[in-house]
Amino acid sequence: MTRPAAASGAVRQGTLRELNLAVVLGRIAAAPRPPSRADVAAATGLTRATVSAVVDDLIAGRLVAESEPAPRAGAGRPARGLVLAGTGPAGLGLEVNVDYLAACVVDLTGRVRHHTVRRADLRPLSPADALARLAALAAAARADAQRQGLTLAGAALAVPGLVDAAxxxxxxxxxxxxDVAVGDLLAAHPPLVDPVPGIPPLVVDNEANLAALGELHADPTGPASFLHVSGEVGIGAGIVLDGALFRGVRGWSGEIGHLPVDPQGRPCRCGGRGCLERYAGQEAVLAAAGLAGADLPADTAAARLADLAAVGDPAARAALAEAGRALGVAVAAVVNLLDLDTVVLGGGYALLTPWLRPPVLAEVSRRVITAGWSPVTVRPSAxxxxxxVVGAAGSVVRRIVADPAGWLGRPG
Amino acid sequence: MTRPAAASGAVRQGTLRELNLAVVLGRIAAAPRPPSRADVAAATGLTRATVSAVVDDLIAGRLVAESEPAPRAGAGRPARGLVLAGTGPAGLGLEVNVDYLAACVVDLTGRVRHHTVRRADLRPLSPADALARLAALAAAARADAQRQGLTLAGAALAVPGLVDAAxxxxxxxxxxxxDVAVGDLLAAHPPLVDPVPGIPPLVVDNEANLAALGELHADPTGPASFLHVSGEVGIGAGIVLDGALFRGVRGWSGEIGHLPVDPQGRPCRCGGRGCLERYAGQEAVLAAAGLAGADLPADTAAARLADLAAVGDPAARAALAEAGRALGVAVAAVVNLLDLDTVVLGGGYALLTPWLRPPVLAEVSRRVITAGWSPVTVRPSAxxxxxxVVGAAGSVVRRIVADPAGWLGRPG
DNA sequence: ACAAAATAATTCAACCAATGAACAAATAGC
DNA sequence: GCTATTTGTTCATTGGTTGAATTATTTTGT
Known part of the structure; x- marks a missing residue:
């Protein structure tokens, strides 16, 4: 987690408190069980007095709540446990995809408090119409959140495409x-959230990026650096380094679909030959399994394929072996380049992991020079x-936890 | 540049000053011309009073010096310019390679104050013997540094291989x-540097990583994120993100030599087919150019090849075109994955850039989806x-500038 | 049942570093 | 020489952490 606030410049006096608010809140968020003020003091090196003062601010700002005293052995006054507040700020996650819209609300504790998916073929709609429907979904989510005592502090929208920094x-x-200015189009509708200083009201990002963040969110004790590969129509990768999404210079990182993977080289629409997408993309895998032309929504297609593979269908098995091999070549390239030790298979790949993992691991151990010293873990998305969507909402929450000063009304 | 100090934990009171020491020093280091205290205050947002106090500490610690008043138009008391001190702490860079040893000293301003290269075939020597010779070189460098009024605050050693975190x-x-414990073997010799709290006396790292840092150091105004590819016997890449080296989970990032690049697929010793190294590695290029078996040292081989290409030798031209194409495929893969906009060709490639660049750019613009919106720059190493070696010494200096508190004798 | 020990959290004077306004220093322009 | 202007320093003030003492609440021992 990067240090927030004053990123570019000076550390002014008030910054000290801002930083410690973040440190203490981060510690409470990361602790496996509700810590006491004394625990936080010991873990951070701050004095108990300081922690108490900081915690008072956090409780007053509804970011932290006291829980039941955690039972402890031995004598002494029982501690009051500190937990992230289940009321207070929350994040709104949104998604526009080919065949559905989705919205969800995640609170500070990471719990999903609202989740709606509306299936519909979005392709015939104009961006403005699609976003109008999304705005309706968002309004319903916001109303539900308010009913539960939550305040939406920011929103993030996942889109299956390239999004620039703006x-x-x-x-x-x-x-x-x-070239769709999503923010402008959504501005025509009622505001999605209650703006909070320091937290952007709407962030638009690539779905693969946000899905990777969702993984981080679903398993906070998991590794802080990993590659998340999601198989959809295209193949997208999200790179998480040290608990933060790596976006690249312009936010266009993770384009893994056109890594060359095959010596034989099927031609690809990108102009290259033997691109990963031609072997492990949804279309290619379905065609190889004899399911071409079924035109199913992405998730049911994966489920159908998993069913076939489970009962031993030879075409499905062969298609998955080939896809896994190709995926393994690409994953090996990434691991050689970035030295990651965990690969998460998400999206359509999640269900297919039992059949994809062996060939992926085989290629990785063959091609990664350091594989002998440090095994690479391949596992399905949680x-x-x-x-x-969940990752989108979680990204908002992450930001609040990483920099609570904005929410608490201080000048950021 | 990452925020230093208390990376994991609390912000205690003294940390405030430590952070501002780093902020002010970093500002002085980054300024295009010697700034005044008032300039620094304006740039950082601190008050002039605070900047004065901080600068006093920095001057007392010999990290900063006052320069001649920079001429300025208009009225007013003339400013006293602040520059990084040319005396005071310096970094020791060391390198062990196949056919030479090297040592150099870089001061805070980035100037190379000492540089020795001793040519010798190191392969027949045991690690202990090789490091004994290196220690002698280092001792001479240290003596020279002391004679110039410099204090060596830390050392970094570049090695052509995989180095773990320890x-x-x-x-x-x-x-x-x-499995050579370089630190232990060097400990048998006189100490390389005067230990400074917060600065490790010896860091061992991969040569490609440190060469990438050297590039950052040679051109401080250049891009903060780039890929540095150096063509030696193998092909190594150093990834610099936001002005910091990206090392990966275990420090083994940048293994680019075995990215698959060719549909035809020459078999490679790594077990794969069509690996980059088989097309753009030194051996492959020299063989293709008809220079196989010459067994020249790395740099003269590249120079010879450049000479041949310059006079239009068809075999050399063809060999470089093919190498460039392969390199371009690999670079495109990296750019798609990490969204970098600058690629630096270093090592043996630096001299060959005029012939490598066109095919590299051609492959990149064909294969990188976002190339149309954001051109990729390919340039030779400075x-x-x-x-x-210079990057190694510079890495020590960078660390001092990023966290001056240790040098100033404060508890880190 | 009661005292002693132990741990948690709060209170308060001291202290450290940044702040802002006032002030001294040094120059250009008139 | 006088004024405007900018630089750098001085100093009382302030925000926030520190450390010790204090209060609160439990377990353990008798």
């Missing part, structure tokens, strides 16, 4: 979008297809 | 080293083969 959707091929 | 050289194939 939030402009440069290209979403499967939606047929090009979240299903909803990883991107 | 500084153990796991494998250096071209040296024939395996430093020559000495990039790794």
């Amino acid at each position: 939030g402009l959707v440069r290209l979403a091929p499967n939606l047929g979008w090009r 979240l299903g297809p909803e990883a991107a | 500084g153990l050289v796991r494998l250096a194939p071209n040296l024939g080293w395996r 430093l020559g083969p000495e990039a790794a």
